[in-house]
Amino acid sequence: MTSWTEMQNRSFYEATARQRAKYLLDEGTFHELVGPEAGLSSPHLPVLGEAVSFDDGVVTGVGKIGRRPVFVISQEGRFIGGSVGEVGGAKMVGVFQSALALYEKAAAKYPGDESRLPAILISFETGGVRLHEANAGLLAHAEVMEQIQICRGKIPVLSLVGSKLGCFGGMGFVSGATDLTIMSELGRVGLTGPEVIEEVLGKREFDASNRALIYRTTGGKHRHIMGSANYLAADTIHAFRAQVQRILALPYAEITAHRSIGSPALVEEQLGLTALAAEIKPKDAAEVWAYYGNANCETIPDLSTDEFLQHVKTRKGGSAS
Amino acid sequence: MSDTRPKNLVGKGREALETLLAPGSFSEGAVGTQTLDPALGPGAVVGTASLQGRTVTVIANDAKVRNPRFPVVLAGVIGLEEAYKMALAVYLTIEADRDAPLAEKRPILLVVDSPGNAPGKVEEVFGMHLATGAYQLALAEARQAGHPVVAMIIGRAISGAFLCHGLQADRILALSAAHGTMIHVMPLGSIARITKMDIERLEELSKTNPVFASGAGYFYKLGGVEEVIDDPADMPAVIAKHIAEIYKLNAEDRADELGPWGRGTLGAERGGRTKRGQVLDLMASQVAALEKELLS
Amino acid sequence: MLHELTFTFPGGTRTLPPAWSHTGVVGSGDLEILLRQADLGGGMEFHVVTPVRGFDEVWEKILGRFAAEANLGDVRIQINDNNATPFVVSLRLKQALSEAMEGGNAS
Numbered sequence: 001m002t003s004w005t006e007m008q009n010r011s012f013y014e015a016t017a018r019q020r021a022k023y024l025l026d027e028g029t030f031h032e033l034v035g036p037e038a039g040l041s042s043p044h045l046p047v048l049g050e051a052v053s054f055d056d057g058v059v060t061g062v063g064k065i066g067r068r069p070v071f072v073i074s075q076e077g078r079f080i081g082g083s084v085g086e087v088g089g090a091k092m093v094g095v096f097q098s099a100l101a102l103y104e105k106a107a108a109k110y111p112g113d114e115s116r117l118p119a120i121l122i123s124f125e126t127g128g129v130r131l132h133e134a135n136a137g138l139l140a141h142a143e144v145m146e147q148i149q150i151c152r153g154k155i156p157v158l159s160l161v162g163s164k165l166g167c168f169g170g171m172g173f174v175s176g177a178t179d180l181t182i183m184s185e186l187g188r189v190g191l192t193g194p195e196v197i198e199e200v201l202g203k204r205e206f207d208a209s210n211r212a213l214i215y216r217t218t219g220g221k222h223r224h225i226m227g228s229a230n231y232l233a234a235d236t237i238h239a240f241r242a243q244v245q246r247i248l249a250l251p252y253a254e255i256t257a258h259r260s261i262g263s264p265a266l267v268e269e270q271l272g273l274t275a276l277a278a279e280i281k282p283k284d285a286a287e288v289w290a291y292y293g294n295a296n297c298e299t300i301p302d303l304s305t306d307e308f309l310q311h312v313k314t315r316k317g318g319s320a321s
Numbered sequence: 322m323s324d325t326r327p328k329n330l331v332g333k334g335r336e337a338l339e340t341l342l343a344p345g346s347f348s349e350g351a352v353g354t355q356t357l358d359p360a361l362g363p364g365a366v367v368g369t370a371s372l373q374g375r376t377v378t379v380i381a382n383d384a385k386v387r388n389p390r391f392p393v394v395l396a397g398v399i400g401l402e403e404a405y406k407m408a409l410a411v412y413l414t415i416e417a418d419r420d421a422p423l424a425e426k427r428p429i430l431l432v433v434d435s436p437g438n439a440p441g442k443v444e445e446v447f448g449m450h451l452a453t454g455a456y457q458l459a460l461a462e463a464r465q466a467g468h469p470v471v472a473m474i475i476g477r478a479i480s481g482a483f484l485c486h487g488l489q490a491d492r493i494l495a496l497s498a499a500h501g502t503m504i505h506v507m508p509l510g511s512i513a514r515i516t517k518m519d520i521e522r523l524e525e526l527s528k529t530n531p532v533f534a535s536g537a538g539y540f541y542k543l544g545g546v547e548e549v550i551d552d553p554a555d556m557p558a559v560i561a562k563h564i565a566e567i568y569k570l571n572a573e574d575r576a577d578e579l580g581p582w583g584r585g586t587l588g589a590e591r592g593g594r595t596k597r598g599q600v601l602d603l604m605a606s607q608v609a610a611l612e613k614e615l616l617s
Numbered sequence: 618m619l620h621e622l623t624f625t626f627p628g629g630t631r632t633l634p635p636a637w638s639h640t641g642v643v644g645s646g647d648l649e650i651l652l653r654q655a656d657l658g659g660g661m662e663f664h665v666v667t668p669v670r671g672f673d674e675v676w677e678k679i680l681g682r683f684a685a686e687a688n689l690g691d692v693r694i695q696i697n698d699n700n701a702t703p704f705v706v707s708l709r710l711k712q713a714l715s716e717a718m719e720g721g722n723a724s
Contacts, residue, residue: 051643095604131515134507139588226446278390
């Protein structure tokens with residue numbers, strides 16, 4: 001079997017949900033929660049003749065990073081596009097509930113020691129609601145948003161986006177609502193998928209088959225320039241894990257200070273950006289990159305992650321990494 | 322009186338406000354001590370009004386205007402400006418009652434009639450996901466602070482727009498389908514096309530399984546809508562009844578019977594979402610068994 | 618409706634080291650396999666869930682061949698299939714067996 005150390009150098013983009021969940025955590029500490037052996041697959045897919053999965057496309061687990069108990073939610077894009085249904089949604093909600101319960105016990109056992117308190121990582125790969133069980137999926141999204149708010153002030157919640165399908169639909173705003181986001185340049189985050197935008201605006205305005213355009217609009221480099229991808233990592237499990245380790249070593253107050261939304265001041269900040277959008281009416285994201293002082297914007301997509309981070313000018317000033 | 326009221330309120334958010342609120346009581350743009358810029362986010366109508374004798378913050382959609390700065394924002398679509406404006410109205414409400422006791426935290430009434438979040442390129446470039454997320458976090462925070470939040474679906478409550486403007490409420494009420502209300506992620510026809518399922522088969526299946534079909538009745542069975550209202554004239558009294566119940570539950574420290582989590586429990590009670598509870602119970606017991614190791 | 622198939626074969630002399638072991642992802646053209654210790658009087662049981670109909674004999678042949686090669690007894694093998702080809706089914710079964718015999722990936 002491939003060793004834990006060997007797995008660290010694997011592509012995060014290519015890794016399965018279970019590999020991401022397991023290898024983001026310290027070696028040998030991962031316990032899957034409501035795993036395949038529990039057999040809790042979707043009750044709604046069989047009647048529609050649609051294949052089921054024992055984990056319903058969401059791997060949930062818990063382990064350690066250093067002294068911290070760390071919960072992981074990891075979505076599997078290969079299974080119905082990583083879509084969220086009743087079971088997968090409940091698994092996500094269950095992680096927040098479990099982390100909150102453990103938080104109280106950890107806080108009582110280790111008063112004043114933040115390094116012992118639980119954290120949550122969400123590795124997204126999804127287009128949001130599973131249409132085959134759309135109503136249940138929608139309700140689950142709302143539950144996850146509520147749980148994120150309940151965790152505030154207690155549990156750091158980190159988003160990791162670097163998998164093939166990116167993070168769209170309702171899960172787009174779930175990722176935006178967490179304390180902090182780590183992306184690779186291969187990651188994409190947004191609300192409306194490219195096909196729908198093409199349908200609304202027409203192919204001339206937005207060609208959904210134009211991969212470069214999609215990356216300029218929603219990709220990791222763009223989100224990093226805009227400030228909502230707080231950190232940009234190389235495409236290995238190790239790079240994401242190392243970034244998570246650096247963040248989890250910070251005091252909670254510093255972690256949550258990375259937030260994009262979740263307070264009146266942050267809403268005012270985003271409203272400032274919205275005014276900028278109305279003012280410069282960019283035809284392309286590259287115009288916004290130029291606005292923030294980047295030269296040779298046409299070369300940005302081709303830069304390696306390291307080169308990009310060395311040279312890029314972001315909304316928040318310089319490189320945040 | 323009731324015969325003069327519109328039977329169908331789809332696309333008529335402002336008319337709905339006249340039906341819901343005490344005549345002349347709506348002070349548009351004013352929330353707490355502040356007044357929001359009237360030009361900001363015209364697709365969202367926010368303000369303070371009186372409902373059945375109570376001062377409430379109102380957040381509604383206006384389907385009859387376009388946002389001059391964002392061309393895809395029309396017909397009640399929630400755009401960047403609209404979502405942030407709605408979020409600000411919530412935060413101003415929290416701020417206004419910061420020192421008020423629990424029983425005096427003013428309610429927030431969401432009057433829901435939106436077909437979606439703005440599906441544009443500029444919106445994606447700047448982050449529509451952040452805008453809709455910001456509003457949801459604000460509503461969740463208001464509930465935590467004890468403000469009763471009631472959503473009244475008078476028209477369209479569709480997918481991301483419903484998540485953003487409705488699904489974070491303590492209680493969700495809907496006019497019955499006879500009034501043209503629409504609640505869904507996608508119409509069944511579109512689901513059939515995308516999932517390559519047969520539409521007749523889906524229609525047949527939706528008689529026994531409420532998880533994919535469109536409409537208030539199905540959401541009711543899943544616990545996604547607390548109460549369906551048949552006569553629009555009943556809306557103010559029913560909303561007031563739910564506000565009173567929310568105050569009571571919050572005072573009794575029973576907030577977990579409200580909001581998204583409470584609707585999960587309700588879904589199981591109504592037989593709509595039965596595996597959710599099994600998953601939650603199993604995970605809780607598994608984590609409890611690992612507690613010693615995790616806290617070592 | 619999803620199609621459900623059950624096959625039983627005489628078991629072999631080896632036993633499954635872990636209580637259970639899981640391999641694979643239910644992607645399009647792929648499948649997942651869950652092997653579990655089970656009291657089956659020494660036998661081997663397969664339970665297949667698949668959207669595809671009309672290939673019962675093919676399944677029986679592939680699984681029978683695998684059962685003979687695996688030489689395992691008292692094992693229940695559950696498969697969630699999503700249109701995998703016979704080649705992929707055989708490949709994944711071999712992977713699943715090899716992972717299980719190395720101690721499995723149950724955590």
